[in-house]
Amino acid sequence: MASTELYSPVLSDALVILGSAGLVIPIFNRFRITPVIGFILVGLLVGPYGLGRLVFDYPWLAHITITDPDGLDVFAEFGIILLLFSIGLELSFDRLWQMRRLVFGLGSLELVVLGASLTFILAAIGQPLVGAMALGLALALSSTALVLKITNTNTPVGKAALAMLLFEDIAIVPIIFLLGALAPHAAEEGVGSFLQTLLYGLAVVLALLVFGRFALPRLFAQAARTKSPELFLAASLLVVIVAALATAAVGLSPIVGALIAGLLIAETEYHGEVENITEPFKGLALGVFLITIGMSIDLQVVWQNLTPILTAVVGVLLLKAAVTGLLLRLMGARRGTATETGILMSSPSETTLIVLTAAASAQLIQPGTAQFWQIVTAIGLTITPILSLVGRRLARRVDNVENLPDPEEEAGKRRAIIIGCGRVGQLVADMMVRHNQPYVAIDSDADLVTDGLRRGYTVAFGDAAHGNALDRLGIDNATAVILTMDEPIAAQRVVKKLRAQHPDLPIIARARDATHAAELYRVGASHAVPETLESSLQLSEAVLVDLGVAMGPVIASIHEMRDELRDQIMKEGELKAKPKLKSAALAERTG
Secondary structure, eight states, rough: OOHHHHHHHHHHHHHHHHHHHHHOOOOOOOOOOOOOHHHHHHHHSTTTTTTTTTTOOOOOGGEEEEEEEEGGGGOOOOOOOOHHHHHHOOOOOHHHHHHHHHIIIIIHHHHHHOOOOOOOOHHHTOOOHHHHHHHHHHHHOOOOHHHHHHSSSTTTHHHHOOOOOOOHHHHHHHHHHHHHHHSSTTTTTTHHHHHHHHHHHHHHHHHHHHHHHHHHHHHHHHHHHHTHHHHHHHHHHHHEEEEEEHHHHHHHHHHHHHHHHHHHHTTTTTHHHHHHHHHHHHHHHHHHHHHHHHTOOHHHHHHHTTHHHHHHHHHHHHHHHHHHHHHHHHOOOOOOOOOOOHHTOOOOOOOHHHHHOOOOOOOTTOOOHHHHHHHHHHHHHHHHHHHHHHHHHHHHHHHHHTTOOOTTTTTTTTTEEEEEEEEHHHHHHHHHHHOOOOOOEEEOHHHHHHHHHTTTOOEOOOOTTTHHHHHHGGGGGGEEEEESSOOOOHHHHHHHHHHHHTTOOOEEEEEESHHHHHHHHHTOOSSEEEEEEEEHHHHHHHHHHTOOOHHHHHHHHHHHHHHHHHHHHHHHHHHHHHHHHHHHHHHHHHH
């Protein structure tokens, strides 16, 4: 009796999920494959259409299968909420304002053109017009969870994808209302209800912005003073959940609230700690989401309708890739960026499943039609990581960088690695050559790589912030790493990752200002060079020399001032790190 009471389906499902994470992540990382595919395959295996079919014949399988698939939905949604929250942390209101042309220009154009194209094709093959429009809008959406997990939002491809995905996430609410208004049983007050939701949503967003500006710095300051990592984590999750619930309560998507919460915290000095402390929760919750995607694929139905399903998958992928790529080219993107972004954005989205359900509930499409396109969507989501690899390789070929020097050829050679081959990176490379110091530069922008090769620099194509690009360049044998990238948050991430893996490696980083330099010192930079201070010192040098002061004393005083400023900035970085270090020590004592 006691053993029966100890068994719990909830604990069994938790065991399956945690065990899957413990197996999938290290195995797929070992073979340098994204865990995204692994989690989807696990969902396919342990879901109701996999081993779950055999539970009645073999009851012991209940311990290694998901017994309550619907119970995972809340965790899957939480994973998407945390993903949008982390994207908000990487952004800022200034950067979002700079992206307004892409978000509301490219994003709206992409959704309208794709939706219209898919509607026309589906209507031409026999789908009723209203149902074709519902399906067209659903299939035009792309996966926020997978695309932003795969790409780097600081690259041209990532910026374009982020802009389109942000608009799609905003547009999901009007799409759902539109489908409800088109339903055969829709009432006259449908438009009024939509306008009311829009008004309430705007009021909630403004309230979050105003309240967050004043309340969040004080909230996190109080949490930091307690030096309790548990309280800091609780405060972070509280902000995310409250913001998500606030927007959901008035009919908007909860991910809108999560994004706003991230943007607000990004404006505070605590954004780095919040990002670090919520990262494990985001990864696990996203893993649950991917498992639910795998569980939705019924292999028997796929086999029975293999030809039409494969035709639909290929057709949707080709059309979306072509339209998205063409729109990017018309807006001035280079061919490689347009090619890679188009292919990356070609698969349907997790929100496609939501729109399909809404369309079926509104009787705009038949249940069988909804199931067919749900399977198409699940397959498209499963192969998104493969599409990413294909898009990246085609982009290199289109940009004529396929024959770049192999970065592994001299990976065993001791040399410095310069991250970024723009103006600053090329100047650093020139100085390395002048003093006979071997180096290799790396950049994720194919235009900069091509330009660097044309100018005679040793440069390889790759993304230093993601994947194993630095390993292929021989980071274990590097004499130093010089970061010249003009992306503050990405630079901090790279420095932190490098310092954790290589404690003795000299890391010299470019900083925007003294505050950014202090953050870089805090996460492990050996030297951080603020652009604003260096320009001020050079300006002072020029003025003093023109005023007749001897060059020798001027240079000596400049060096002395530089050392003083560097010591001051390093102390600021250490002071910012102290609460974190004390929190870690406290956690260790209480653990």
